[in-house]
Amino acid sequence: MSSLSSTEQYVVRAVRTEEWPAAKALRLVALQDPVAHLAFLETYDDAAARPDSFWQERTAGAAEGAGDKRQFIVEGPDGEWVGSATVLVEEAGTTDWAGLPVERRQGHVVGVYVRPEHRGCGLTEVLFDEALRWAWETGVERVRLLVHEDNGRAQRFYRRIGFLPSGVTVPLTAGSAESELEYVLERP
Template sequence: MNYKVRSIHADEWPEAKALRLAALQDPVAHLAFLETYDEALARPDSFWQERAVGGAEGSSGAQQIIAEGPDGEWVGTLTVLIEEAGTTDWAGFSVERKQGHVVGVFVRPECRGIGLTEVLFDAGLEWAWSQGAERVRLIVHEDNGRAQRLYRKVGFAPTGVTVPLAQASGESELEFAVVRDAD
């Protein structure tokens, strides 16, 4: 595999924006992401700049990790957010211990099935553990079987926690997590 996996740099916001927009055009984007292509496209450049700074190499609260193809094109990404014990998460649940939260997972279709996603997850977990996370979690739509299979493959397991989406929809998402191995 001739790909480079690394954290983004703050000045790479245009590339980060382009990859996010590509992700939001995926056929299962409505199950995988909490925003639409049109919503993301309407955001000002300042939003993308701030987002890149917050997830860039050297940041301790979040890290956006990308995979670059042989020609330098960004072909995959995931972001790990750090959630501190004693805080409340985006869904209103209490965070009981310091943990990572994986969001924004995407690999371009032509690069799927070659092990790239596993390498992205390895890098994301390594970063979360280096920040003192005791576990890393992610939230996946109950109907997104493709993502659930991938998450199991990279070591995540369902925790039994269900996160309801908009009440009118009756849909929910499932929490998956992995706990750091004792050294």
């Protein structure tokens, strides 16, 4: 568990299984963000229609001690969740969600979100620090993420913290003119 040096009231930690209602609530808030269509592959309506059992399983699968994925959250001084990021471990020899081959063991960061009123003060950096620390501890060789080609703000942030474009482009859907760009961070 780590906290911000400049704003000690915020805590970054792994989600716990029983916190699925808060995980669901934050995801639904994220999907209503004005740039959600550039940041997430799911819509608010689709997510809101999912049964509680989906959210319970999703949270349990990414909770502390769960295995090959971990969801990290930023908790504010009042207990409100203000941000989240999830790291999935992808094994060499498998294929990813887009059907592309995974050539080496790697972390894949997904679901990055920080509430707008908490952006720009260092929370996203601390969230990534914790997520990357966990990823390196699992023994991955690199960490990657995908960012929409039109999401310049996110691309600038990822470059600032050390991620670089790999040159891999992934269409959003089969035949789509829109695509996502892969950014990677090699193991230090």
